[in-house]
Amino acid sequence: xxRSSAVVRVTATVLMAxxxxxxxxxxxxxADAVKQKxxxxxxxxxxxxxxxxxxxxxxxxxxxxxxxxxxxxxxxxDIYQILKDNGVNWVRIRLWNKPVYEKDVYDKKGKLIAKKGxxxxxxxxxxxxxxxxAKRIKAAGLKFMLDFHYSDFWADPGKQNMPQEWKNLxxxxxxxxxxxxxxxxxxxxxxxGAAPDAVQIGNELNSGFMWPVGQLWTDDxxxxxxxxxxxxxxxxxxxxxxxxxxxxxxxxxxxxLANGGDQGLYKWIFDEVKKAKIDYDIIGxxxxxxxxxSLDDLKANLEMISKRxxxxxxxxxxxxxxxxxxxxxxxxVFMTYSDEEHGYIPSxxxxxxxxxxxxxxxxxxxxxxxxxxxxADSIICKGSELSATEGNTWENQAxxxxxxxxxxxxxxxxxxxxxxxxxxxxxxxxxxxxxxxMPYAMSxxxxxxxxxxxxxxxxxxxxxxxxxxxxxxxxxxxxxxxWKAQTKAEKITLKGSxxxxxxxxxxxxxxxxxxxxxxxxxxxxxxxxxxxxxxxxTACFLENNKGNAHTGKWTYKYWLASGFKSILSREFxxxxxxxxxxxxWAMGGGGENTIxxxxxxxxxxxxxxxxxxxxxxxxxxxxxxxxxxxxxxKATIGIYLDTNPDCWGNFDDIEFVxxx
Numbered sequence: 199x200x201r202s203s204a205v206v207r208v209t210a211t212v213l214m215a216x217x218x219x220x221x222x223x224x225x226x227x228x229a230d231a232v233k234q235k236x237x238x239x240x241x242x243x244x245x246x247x248x249x250x251x252x253x254x255x256x257x258x259x260x261x262x263x264x265x266x267x268x269x270x271x272x273x274x275x276d277i278y279q280i281l282k283d284n285g286v287n288w289v290r291i292r293l294w295n296k297p298v299y300e301k302d303v304y305d306k307k308g309k310l311i312a313k314k315g316x317x318x319x320x321x322x323x324x325x326x327x328x329x330x331x332a333k334r335i336k337a338a339g340l341k342f343m344l345d346f347h348y349s350d351f352w353a354d355p356g357k358q359n360m361p362q363e364w365k366n367l368x369x370x371x372x373x374x375x376x377x378x379x380x381x382x383x384x385x386x387x388x389x390x391g392a393a394p395d396a397v398q399i400g401n402e403l404n405s406g407f408m409w410p411v412g413q414l415w416t417d418d419x420x421x422x423x424x425x426x427x428x429x430x431x432x433x434x435x436x437x438x439x440x441x442x443x444x445x446x447x448x449x450x451x452x453x454x455l456a457n458g459g460d461q462g463l464y465k466w467i468f469d470e471v472k473k474a475k476i477d478y479d480i481i482g483x484x485x486x487x488x489x490x491x492s493l494d495d496l497k498a499n500l501e502m503i504s505k506r507x508x509x510x511x512x513x514x515x516x517x518x519x520x521x522x523x524x525x526x527x528x529x530x531v532f533m534t535y536s537d538e539e540h541g542y543i544p545s546x547x548x549x550x551x552x553x554x555x556x557x558x559x560x561x562x563x564x565x566x567x568x569x570x571x572x573x574a575d576s577i578i579c580k581g582s583e584l585s586a587t588e589g590n591t592w593e594n595q596a597x598x599x600x601x602x603x604x605x606x607x608x609x610x611x612x613x614x615x616x617x618x619x620x621x622x623x624x625x626x627x628x629x630x631x632x633x634x635x636m637p638y639a640m641s642x643x644x645x646x647x648x649x650x651x652x653x654x655x656x657x658x659x660x661x662x663x664x665x666x667x668x669x670x671x672x673x674x675x676x677x678x679x680x681w682k683a684q685t686k687a688e689k690i691t692l693k694g695s696x697x698x699x700x701x702x703x704x705x706x707x708x709x710x711x712x713x714x715x716x717x718x719x720x721x722x723x724x725x726x727x728x729x730x731x732x733x734x735x736t737a738c739f740l741e742n743n744k745g746n747a748h749t750g751k752w753t754y755k756y757w758l759a760s761g762f763k764s765i766l767s768r769e770f771x772x773x774x775x776x777x778x779x780x781x782x783w784a785m786g787g788g789g790e791n792t793i794x795x796x797x798x799x800x801x802x803x804x805x806x807x808x809x810x811x812x813x814x815x816x817x818x819x820x821x822x823x824x825x826x827x828x829x830x831x832k833a834t835i836g837i838y839l840d841t842n843p844d845c846w847g848n849f850d851d852i853e854f855v856x857x858x
Contacts, residue, residue, distance in 0.1 A: 226545035228523040228594070232603045232624040234546040237666060238554050238613035239631040244561045249512055249568020250611040251288035251343065252281060252597070254575040256321040256582055258331050263581025267602045270622035277575060278338035280604055285611030285618055289335045290343040290514065290570050292323050292401065293383065295361035296350050303587060306843065311587050318351050319586035325383060332392035343452070343514070343570070344387070344394040346380065346436065347401045348408050351585075355404035355456050360411070369411055369428055373435045376408075380439025381446075388444045397449050398514070399436035402456040402484055404463060408432060414467075430474045437477045451478040454514055458485030459495025461502050468507055480567065481507065482514040485556060487535035487542070488743075493559050500563040512568035513560055517595040518552035519544040520607060522745055525578040525600040528589025529816055534744035536751060541641065541661070541669035544594075544745075548667035550607035550628070555668070557614050577602045637662035637701040641669045650709040653681040660703045662696065672696045674703055684709055712855050715773065719852045721752040726766075733764025738839070741848065748783040748819050748850035756839055757846035761791075767836030769799075770854070773828060777858040780835055781823040786813030786847020791840040793847070797826040800833040811837075813847050825857075 226234075257277060267277040281289070297320070303312035312318075321327070328344070335342045347353040350361050364375055380399070387393050400407045406414035406424075412432045413423035424432075433453070440446045453471065457463055468481065481503055485496050500511055519532040522544045535541055535552075542548040553571060560566035574597040576582055582590045593600055597608045609628035612618020621627045641661035646654040661671040676694040684690075689708045696703060718727055721740050731738055741755035754766065782795050793811035798804065809822045826833060835854060 226521050226543070226548075228521045228525065228600055231520050231546050231599045231605055231626075232622060233626045234606055235627045235629075236547040236550050236606045237629050237631040237635070238550050238610050239635075239666070240616040241554065241558045241561050241614040244557070244615055246615075247287075248557075248561060248615075249288045249341075249570070250286050250557075250614075251290055251512075251514070251568055251570035252286050252574040253290040253292070253345075253515065253570055253572045254281075255290075255292045255323050255331075255345075256573055257575050258323075258327050259319070259321050259581045260575060260577065260579060263579050265575075265577055265579040265581060265602060267575075267577075267598060267604070269604055270620045272603075272623035276334075276338070278334055278340065280608075281574075282338055282340060284604070284608045284620075285613075285615065286340065288341045288343060288395075288568065288570065289331075290345055290398075291328050291331050291335075292321070292345040292347055293325065293328050294323050294347055294350050295379070296363060297322055297324055298350070299586075300350075300362050305587075317586060319583050319588075320352065325386060329387065329390050329392065332387055332394070333390060336392045341395040342392065343396040343398065344384070345398040345401055345454075345514075346383075348376065348436070353400075353407065354402045358403075358405060358407040358409045358413070360408050364408070369424065369431070372408065372411055373431055376432055377435040377439040377442065380436050381443045384440060384443035384446060384449070393445055394449060396452055396480065397440050398452040398454050398482060399433060399440065399478070401454055402515075403429075403433075403453065403467070404455050404457060426470055430470060430476065433471070434474065434476050441477060450480055450510075452480045452482040452512070452514065453478050454482035454484070456484040456515075457490050458483035458513060459491035459499050461499045464499060464503060465506070468503070472507060478509070480510045480512055482512055484515040485513045486516060487518070487552065488533040492537060492540055493555055496556070497559050497563065500560065500566060504563055504565045508565070510565045510567040511560065511563065512566070512570065513556055514568075514570045515572040516553065516556050516569060517572045517592075518542060518549045519594045520546045520549045520596075520599075520605055521594050523594060524816075525593040526589045528584070528591055530594055531591045532595055532745060533742075534751075536641065536661075536669060536744050539661075539671045543663060543667040543669070545667050546605050546607045546626070547665075549595075549597075549605070550610045550613075551666040551668050553607070553610050554614055557610075571597065574598070574608075631666070635665040635668075637664050637696075637699055639663040640703050644703075644705040645708065646705060647708045647710055647713055649711060649713065650685050650687060651682060654707055656692075656705055660694070660696070662699075662701065662703070672699075676705065679707075687711065712857060714853045714855050715770070716768075716852055716854050720747075720750045720850055721754055722750045724752055729766055729768045731764065731766050733766075733839070734758065734762055737762045737841075738764050738766065746848050748785070748848075750850075753848040753850045754837070755846070755848050756786075756841065757844070758841070759843055761842045761845070762839070763841075764839045765836055767834055769834045770832060772831050773833065774856060775828050775831060776856050778826045778828055778833070779823060779853065779855050779857045780826055781821055781853045782811075782837070782849055783819050783821050783851045784811050784813060784847060784849050785815070785817060785819045787815065787845060788813045789842055790845045790847075791842060792838065793840075794838040795822050795824060796836055796838060797824060798834045798836075800826050801829045802832075808838075819850075826854075
């Protein structure tokens with residue numbers, strides 16, 4: 199089956215338009231996910247003790263809420279056994295101090311949605327919860343990594359909130375408490391027969407932790423932060439807490455940052471960690487391709503780390519979607535990864551290939567010791583929500599389908615080591631790749647629009663989709679054509695060739711007098727160019743997210759926690775008089791006061807022509823059009839926004855075409 203085409207327009211000038219269109223990828227519905235047949239190439243040289251890890255911190259809450267998991271035979275089974283049978287040998291679990299609401303929480307209409315002291319959700323990973331999980335990890339014969347957040351709830355580069363019970367402690371008092379909390383917590387696991395094999399002392403510490411005492415930087419001049427000295431002091435005490443715990447000298451200590459492809463970040467923090475002589479064993483990285491860059495970036499950073507610090511390294515968070523569909527009303531955070539050279543289709547095959555490629559990258563570097571997949575268990579059920587006041591944002595990146603059935607991609611942990619082929623009762627399978635994978639489609643269907651008799655500029659490279667649902671770019675040689683002899687309006691298809699493969703890419707050239715005069719109408723340059731923004735650049739910006747685009751990867755996006763007004767406009771001068779068609783594609787969550795597509799100053803007056811835009815949901819795209827009678831060679835076009843708090847939307851594929 200084929201996925202329905204989307205249309206991305208990247209128009210060059212009045213004389214020419216270059217249009218790229220996502221096309222030809224397989225249809226990847228959530229309902230058919232378990233039926234997919236995938237292949238995985240083994241990873242050469244991977245060690246037997248390589249950490250094939252998953253984070254399933256939500257599991258206790260999911261199972262309490264009725265969530266169930268099914269193996270390839272269609273039988274309900276303990277998730278730990280399913281994971282082990284598919285090659286997983288490590289499980290990572292986060293730990294929060296006291297994950298309950300500090301005060302009552304109300305929605306926008308003033309309705310109470312969470313009482314003070316009630317669980318915050320997201321797994322409710324306090325000590326009691328994690329002890330239950332850890333005992334089951336050990337009972338299954340798996341190894342256990344404990345991830346201290348040193349916070350009551352989610353900690354990441356954008357937020358590292360101090361636990362409620364530590365807020366009034368001085369720096370010296372906090373150091374004592376961090377060592378004690380770390381030590382006593384590990385001792386509790388050991389006493390329960392579930393001692394951790396590795397411990398993360400903090401989660402994604404790009405900006406420090408336990409703000410503001412251990413905060414590394416801030417944009418707020420009114421906030422007094424502890425800076426690097428106090429961050430290192432707290433980190434040392436966390437390390438001491440591990441080593442001082444019972445059996446702590448045998449526990450591997452992990453220091454974890456996000457942005458796994460950012461060498462500058464890792465040098466900045468780990469140079470200071472090295473100077474401070476903090477005791478640790480593994481450098482942990484988060485690496486999500488759609489947030490953190492290419493595998494080349496990851497490998498370069500790992501090689502730098504290996505040479506500069508001589509430590510072991512593990513990607514302790516990664517993930518990719520098996521479908522673009524969602525399973526609940528909450529939007530999902532996934533963004534399709536597709537840069538100029540590489541990419542992955544959001545499919546079961548694409549998920550498996552993305553994981554395999556991260557494993558291969560880590561294993562190829564001296565000291566690379568493991569990869570952990572984040573929240574592989576995030577199925578749809580009451581209890582799998584991000585928090586008690588939100589839905590699930592991760593279900594399309596789980597390694598089980600929405601109903602808990604093991605996906606073929608779960609077998610990747612065995613397959614990378616050359617074993618573990620599976621066939622499931624639903625018709626899906628996961629096999630070892632026994633021959634080179636071949637391209638089966640173009641990632642970008644290419645269309646060029648020019649006037650009859652003009653020579654089009656064709657792309658020098660094309661990106662192909664391979665049978666493992668990876669995308670790779672290649673130089674292309676197009677067949678010859680007599681452009682000057684083309685005198686009539688029509689479309690032609692031109693074939694090309696790529697070295698090393700039989701697959702023939704193609705380009706469609708349309709000869710037409712009606713050409714879009716907007717350069718880069720799909721914002722694929724990533725720049726506003728001639729567009730001018732009158733309003734907040736925090737609220738209105740260009741977003742690189744293929745999953746939110748009508749075509750291509752980029753869109754004009756808006757979102758802000760508070761309401762705002764803005765105008766995005768551009769002016770045309772010295773254009774031929776006549777009737778022009780102005781059109782735009784839009785989608786969003788709805789709830790705005792007003793959104794208008796407008797044209798003004800097209801006849802020497804301030805008169806405007808407008809079209810009201812109404813957003814009706816994620817990926818529910820609608821095109822809005824107005825006709826503009828230009829007199830005097832000038833016109834201004836644009837988008838006017840008057841929003842309410844938390845309103846969001848995307849605009850794409852703007853056209854301004856002379857039709858008469």
